[in-house]
Amino acid sequence: MNAPTFSRRNLLLQGGALVVGFSLAGRGALAQATFPAVPTDGFSKPVAPDQVDSFLALGADGRATIYSGKVDLGTGVQTAIAQIAAEELDLPLDRVSVVQGDTALTPDQGPTYGSLSVQKGGVEIRQAAATARARLVQLAGERLGVPAETLVSEGGVVRPKAGGEGISYAELVRDGRLDLKVDPAARIKDSAAFTLVGKPVPRLDIPDKITGRFTYMQDYRVPGMVHARVVRPPAIGASLESVDEASVADVPGLIKVVREGNFLAVVAEKEWAAIKAAERLKAKWSSWAGLPEQDKLWQHVRATKVSKDDVTSNTGDAEAALGQAAKVLEASYDFAIHTHGSIGPSCAIAAFEDGRLTCWTASQMTHALRKQLAAMTGLKPEVVRCIYIEGSGCYGRNGHEDAAGDAALLSRAVGRPVRVQWSRADEHGWDPKGPPTLVDLKAGLDAQGNVAAWSSQFLIPEGGAGNVPLVAADLAGLPHETALSPGNIVHNSAIPYAFPNVRTVCHRLASTPFRPSWIRTPGRMQNTYANEAFLDECAAAAGADPLDYRLRALKDPRGVEVLQRVAELAKWQARPSPVKDSSGDVLRGRGISYVKYELYRTYVAGVAEIEVERATGRVRVPRFFVVQDCGQIINPDGVRNQIDGNIIQTLSRVLMEEVTFDRGAVTSLDWASYPILTFPDVPQVVTDLIDRPSEKPWGAGEPSAAIVPSAISNALFDATGVRLRSVPFTPAKVKAALQAS
Template identity: 85%
Template sequence: MNAPVFSRRALLQGGALVVGFSLAGRSALAQTAASVATNGFSKAIAPDQVDSFLALGADGRATIFSGKVDLGTGVETAMAQIAAEELDLPLDHVTVVQGDTALTPDQGPTYGSLSIQKGGVEIRQAAATARARLVQLASERLGAPIDALVTENGSVRPKAGGTGVSYADLLKDGRFETKVDSAVTTKDPAQFALVGKSVPRLDIPEKMTGHFTYMQDFRVPGMVHARVVRPPAISATLKSVDEGSVASIPGLIKVVRQGNFLAVVTEREWAAIKAASQLKATWSAWAGLPAQDQLWEHVRATKVTKDDVTSSTGDAEGALAQASKVLQATYDFAIHTHGSIGPSCAVAEFKDGLLTCWTASQMTHALRMQLAAMTGLAPEAVRCIYIEGSGCYGRNGHEDAAGDAALLARAVGRPVRVQWSRADEHGWDPKGPPTLIDLKAGLDAAGNVAAWSSQFHVPEGAAGNVPLVAATLAGLPHETTMAPGNVIQNSALPYGFPNVRTVCHRLADTPFRPSWIRTPGRMQNTFANEAFLDECAATAGADPLEYRLRVLKDPRGITVLKRVAEIAGWQARPSPLKEDARADVLRGRGLSYVRYELNRTYVAGVAEVEVDRKTGQVRVPRFFVAQDCGQIINPDGVRNQLDGNVIQTVSRVLMEEVTFDRSAVTSLDWASYPIITFPDVPQVVTDLIDRPTEKPWGAGEPSAAIVPAAISNAIFDATGARLRSVPFSPAKVKAALQGT
């Protein structure tokens, strides 16, 4: 792997030759890998070429090249299943290379629950096209009609029996040289042998035995270590640096200063940690953040750059004026940090005018463009290689660590590893922005919703390439495409109300760099919609499930609601339950539903809660989920996703909130930004609705969207108090109980 120039033939005939680039460290001996050149590869990466997505080696094994990456969600296993199914290969004959910009096509960032829905479908089409090509070649070789042949276990043979020919013999030069046929006939679901079956995750054995190499474990020869010295205030200016304050630290290589970017580079990691804490620097003051106790006043006062009307049916304002009863409420959702268990890390090397970056970025192709802009290199001179990180689920600090490492590698001329600290991670990763929602509903004499009006206050920029901290501090060029993004999704409703108007006010700015955290926008918007709908049901004296079924016309949505009610043992009655108010612990159940972005995965959930009246503590002992994501690739993998979604979101809803003063984030550790611990992890009961003949949709985000409202509705059912502000902290719960 020491930077040879590979021919196409050698690359493909070697089979496993390329695997080390993206999956380095899949054994204990592979934790240290040599640097890899960023040029000299002739492999296709164009998204319309079969050769971009797969290669068949001389040993009959297939290597799949996926631009989508596994963030710990099982995507690697699912991609292997899809490809093995279409190629009629055993699963252990398929290897997946992920997120290497020199080897994999750009399939877009790994976000939005699109890995299977988009990335997997593209790999399926490429594999099916490859199989069709192999059958065509076999037809020519065997002198048999195409429809008289069948693929099986890596070979093509006559259906009637007889000698076949292996894929390796049919494609000796390793080239398909065929465009992906988007209209290709893929395998009949009735013939599936792997898709739709639970298979063991490929990554779990090494993770369970401690042999898995996360980004934080990765090493390259000659690598040195760095720590960035962060400003005490977000936009503080660096006035002076006393380099003599760290001159005595053994192994010090360089103090790097560029603009407001300040870092130390040393031979060993502990020396970098020590130097960063010991380096004396003078910074200007800065206090440009809003006061936290006035956050929502600040959000409401922020300039609106545009209004997105996400739905408009009938005359909502006119119907509100005629309603028998009008309800109104305001919901808010706090600023969240990603809280990655493993702080972000990256390794970068400049060599011969080329930049290689090993990164846990979920968007290596986009990061490549950002690093190119920051360094002034052409994009083709930058190579980003994905290595799974410990913790992600949204654009956290991994890209920023990569920017740090690239700047420092250029400054010292050696490979540099940048490992963020816990304070770096909590203080400097981009945040899930605050969301504020105002809602009104008009009920008719029968208690039905006759009018619905909602206004969402969301940031204008909440998607695209988040600016790199290193580029900002150093005053280097940016490559950013901060687009409005999908944070407006699920502001519109899935229900058939006669008069509806939903508007998203796009705000000119937000206190911190905005980013995605699992289910961005859709979670906040669904929270407000589903909790407020529960308020309407309670006012009408109606059972929350029956109230939804009255106005939901989508058969698949109706099915998931009925299925979750069945597994949760739902008993029809209005909320609240009105238990003995003298009990110390009150119990309730709450329902929530979403069709993700109103055009894909259906999810319904029921939360069971316990509320301690004296302490205000809320527990969620059980959570039930029914999901229809179309065709399921790996049921066990989908259940993993549902478990993770529920557990992480219960944590976010009950306890997570970024705290800050006028200068910077103050929740810099697990004490000040607590997350859920094992004793409070709920039992998650799932029911999967598999539709093998339908398109596959995503499972990485949708089930998180239902959790906040389900918990809020369950607290109301238990106590009669409505929680409208995430997180549902003990202080907020006690205050709400006092108001009932």
């Protein structure tokens, strides 16, 4: 995992390289932007998204190096990207390697989020590779004096289709680079000719991970590195009034106590010395109690100022139709504040040298982080380099960017490379949070029980994406990018069903209790949860089978197919919910859910089978069935990995996870106060994939998580006859609901 070293001499000694780059971001100003090359150890490698040299290099050894702005967060993206490139270049997979997320070497393809790594990043690399292959065939034709259409590429060689000697890629590019713009119309391979794409390929990263050879960010070291710990305020908005540096004067190896505004840290030669100094350092802080009372969170959300309304669908006249309905249903659903809870707390290393800043980070948005570090330190972005190193726990915008900000500030203060390792309390207490979501819904049913009107209102924060101010910059009073992108957390508030009168509105709240940021399937999960659970309420009120009720209102053939196939997979028995017999110590039920992700890609349907202990309220999910259609599948093994991870992680969130806090700070600072699912409760996940090789590839990293909360809620109702509308469905909540029923 050490960062590659490049020099002009080394590059030329390898016989030159063909470097091809491409971006499909041909919309708006980005397509016109010119990005300067970044100096890197003696030569400048282009990273512009529309330049030939940005994405791909073929060396004299016949190997291809792919430069991907998207990174592997443990999701198998590296393997999928390698498959795509190898397929398009007609190379064996073992002759393709991937460099990820190094801002000096890779183009800015946007943060790794939204299930876009293959759909966007992979497609860009595919097009670049297709253009490179076409140019290689053209060069070979010129060399051999034959038309290009009489040649074929295979195994890194271009040869005549009729047989005979060929020319290797290395020979074709040994005179240097091809200064070439990628043609967006370059023909990619026909799916019928695929030999790698669509085939299960073992993850490239797994062997080293299971044998302990893999270097995570938490394991990474650089020469001359020292260690630091940040001393956090006891309350989020507390001010630092005084520091007693004498209280740590006797700690061996202490280098410096760093104070800048409300930012306080210790730097030491050894990590243990930094830990002890942070524990002993005496500091006085002001009081602060700016958080709402937790037991009044939803009143706080309702009272929060609305900055704007996003009307996400408006068909017919929902209000008028509600007034004419035979039956009107109303319900409110809420989804708790969640932390990322990364198993490995966040970590980063930063080094200031000769006016340049280098940061080794597990950030999923290295190019955006580069801009944040530049703003914080006053440097130009061109002299800031962020190098991606995979983190042990890095899904979503957790604390890795903030650890990078800590390290950058401290390296500047002591003039040496500084490693900052967050503690468990740092991670749980200071990472950005999945914000609270509150949804109010109404439905009007006609005399036959069909939905004649649907109206929903979502209370969600205006800022919910990844451009979150860095904690270090905020505490130190340093410049930072303050604008919070609203993000796409409005997605899936609109519904996929063909009801005649529908109005869905997202009220964007001006503030939220904690810094909001991505956690897997942000917005889409919470919105789908409310919609699909409330739709089940409508089915129950109509006395209808929940599957049939969906199929009646769904006009999308691909959506119908995933629902029908999951019903077959789970051996669904048509009947209304709940079950007729709810006696016994253990209650059993099943629930169904469906999503068309963002209403334009990846279809998922799922069925949860659950067990509820009547005496304790404890919920178990022995089996979860999933059918997914994400278009063209690159690596079915990788897609199954993602579905397994989605179901297991989201099950934990739905049954157990909730941030607790007092008026000043987070109080769920360890695994005892923020429990997660453990191995004995991991369900059997039964998956069926629909592969469409001739279609575009869509995302697989998030969509299947969106169906889990509603499937569990629906199964709970089926088992107990009680509707739970507040995530998480803890034993205490379930038991109380059962006793009240």
